[in-house]
Amino acid sequence: MIKFLDLEKFHAPILQELEEAVGRVVASGWYIGGEEVRFFEEDFARYLGIKHCIGCASGTDALELILRAYEIGPGDEVIVPAMTWVSDAEAVSLVGATPVFADILEDEYTLSPQALSKQITSKTKAIIAVHLYGLPCRMDEILALAKQHDLVVIEDCAQAHGAMYKGKKVGGLGAAAAFSFYPTKNLGALGDAGAVTCNDAGIAEKVRLISNHGQRKRDEHLVIGKTSRLDPIQAAVLRVKLNYLDRWNSLRISNAHYLQAALQDSPLTLPSMPNGCEHVFHQFVIQPGDRDTFRRYLMLNGIETAIHYPNALPQLPAFKQGGYAAGDFPMAEKLAREAVSLPILLDDNDLGQLVESIKRAVRKDLT
């Protein structure tokens, strides 16, 4: 059986280190904030080459904290890709602003700069650039549009820890970035966790303030904030796992290259790997024509697959007030119908078995 993501297997070799990290927090008596959180924030900022990192409770909160730090709220519009995890649109709605969707690129699956430019109005305040599946967005074009229209660019790096765009790690390319450390991400905690990164000291301070009840000092509440802090146990776990991020990303990348080479003559649509980008393959997404038959065949061969995501966001009941119709976002809707994510964090044995099963499916014309 090849699980879609076998986290226990990848945690097994570092189990002792993880247990030590958790034990250290238990013994320290510091269960909110403290050294572990500060050390992780420093380590992660250094890893990314970015000035500030502020831990928080989740990736969704990271997005919300950034929007609030930029004082985006009622009456404002924020452009969000039509295909992404729900958080991007959700965070915009949570601050009272309106998510305005734009379609994705046909091959790269990230925000289409052309579609984006058509959605800019006098109310637009920000763009959420999601590095979907681990592939950096077309940042040069997005940043140029943002500059022209005076918009804030927020990167969503929840699927792209360590990904590079033109020699720079994502997370410091726009105004601020949101990271999630949900357990299945490329860098995952053992529970919910997230962070905001940015190079602007003022925004960093505002994010930190809002994430901790608006207080700089205890009982001195300067603004309305919330409880969204990075848990010290998760910070300690993340400090351990950060040391393995590059190794695990390399495994994802080399497996992706192997799959690309092995399947290049098949009728499957494979991920594109544009020049100048280092894709970290949070997901390896293909498009077989007949998704259900293909997935069923792999399942019969003991291989789990997944779908990211079965709906374009504008078509979900939660966003129906946008009044979008089927067909408004053709590329996002096509991906919602056809995408299949293959297991990618695999050892060589499982990778070989995956390729053989896919080749058999192709030969049997099950794609």
Ligand SMILES: *Cc1c(COP(=O)(O)O)cnc(C)c1O
């Ligand atoms: C996982 C994810 C998030 C949200 O992260 P949580 O930590 O689960 O809140 C946001 N955006 C994208 C693209 C994600 O994949």
